[in-house]
Amino acid sequence: MVSRTACLLIALAAFLAKHVSSDEVFVIPKAPDLADQTNDNPGHSQRIVGGTESYLGEFPWQGLLLEQLSSISNFYRPFCGCSLLSNTWAITATHCTEGKTTSILYVAFGIFDQENDLDLSDLYSLLSVYDHPDYNSVTSRNDISLLRINGAVTFNSVIGSIALPLLNVSASPGTTCVISGWGSTVYQGTGSSTLRKADVPIIDNYICNSWYNSVRITIYSDQVCAGYELGGVDTCQGDSGGPLACKNSNGTYLLEGITSFGVGCATAERPGVYTRVSDYINWIGGIAGKYFKKSCSVI
Ligand SMILES: *[C@@H]1O[C@H](CO)[C@@H](O)[C@H](O)[C@H]1NC(C)=O
Numbered sequence: 001m002v003s004r005t006a007c008l009l010i011a012l013a014a015f016l017a018k019h020v021s022s023d024e025v026f027v028i029p030k031a032p033d034l035a036d037q038t039n040d041n042p043g044h045s046q047r048i049v050g051g052t053e054s055y056l057g058e059f060p061w062q063g064l065l066l067e068q069l070s071s072i073s074n075f076y077r078p079f080c081g082c083s084l085l086s087n088t089w090a091i092t093a094t095h096c097t098e099g100k101t102t103s104i105l106y107v108a109f110g111i112f113d114q115e116n117d118l119d120l121s122d123l124y125s126l127l128s129v130y131d132h133p134d135y136n137s138v139t140s141r142n143d144i145s146l147l148r149i150n151g152a153v154t155f156n157s158v159i160g161s162i163a164l165p166l167l168n169v170s171a172s173p174g175t176t177c178v179i180s181g182w183g184s185t186v187y188q189g190t191g192s193s194t195l196r197k198a199d200v201p202i203i204d205n206y207i208c209n210s211w212y213n214s215v216r217i218t219i220y221s222d223q224v225c226a227g228y229e230l231g232g233v234d235t236c237q238g239d240s241g242g243p244l245a246c247k248n249s250n251g252t253y254l255l256e257g258i259t260s261f262g263v264g265c266a267t268a269e270r271p272g273v274y275t276r277v278s279d280y281i282n283w284i285g286g287i288a289g290k291y292f293k294k295s296c297s298v299i
């Protein structure tokens, strides 16, 4: 899975050290560090584990969230994923954006190989970042953030939006969904240059809790687990904020989840945990709804 920010990881590690007896437990926010491999924080830098390479345009809503490392340099570090909801709104995880200055954040879409295909002309700055006000870094609840893009993203054959689920309507346990991202391909590995994907089934919250409760982690109703009992396929660090997409009955992809956290990556009985987007439709609509009517379009 992907991880969150360095300071958050340190805070979580400190929390877990106090509250969890087994040292195998390490909550991995699935965000940062695709480019910067110099830190030794074990929560950093992972990609999809057990997946395969995607092809350009397979997930037109998949975006990359980057931060400019210095206002005088043109070095932009990709550190999380995001999804395009319309040509002016994207959505990610709050653990990706929390504490970061809006003016240093950028998004890019239509990228396959983030090391080689990314040009300055692909970058959009942000007008606003709306972190969920009730985000909790200990429980990871409300790990969702809206990004108002500065300008309108041009939709084409490889860039487009993903539809939101209806309020309180989730994919059923057992539904096979798809995760995607540039995160690590192994736990504590480095980020992937190309966008990778994997199929994962939705896991019932009761079952997911029965697995996670042994390491004293609670999965709440506003979170959804996806993966396998035996592990092997998962999101990882660097995938945070990216999509868990599930097809509805008519074959349209809906944004079921936002990559949030895990314990390790692809470990048995430690599936990826995602923000359950269908619980946040009113929150999203309250902030961005009035813009969707004008700007939302479907590829
Ligand atoms: C959605 O779920 C929430 C939390 O369970 C509940 O309070 C709300 O009434 C539900 N709304 C609808 C329209 O089902």
Ligand SMILES: *[C@@H]1O[C@H](CO)[C@@H](O)[C@H](O)[C@H]1NC(C)=O
Pocket (backbone or CB within 6 Å): 163, 248, 250, 251, 252
């Ligand atoms: C399929 O589902 C999407 C998302 O809910 C909806 O927007 C669209 O109208 C549906 N299409 C058909 C043909 O029912």
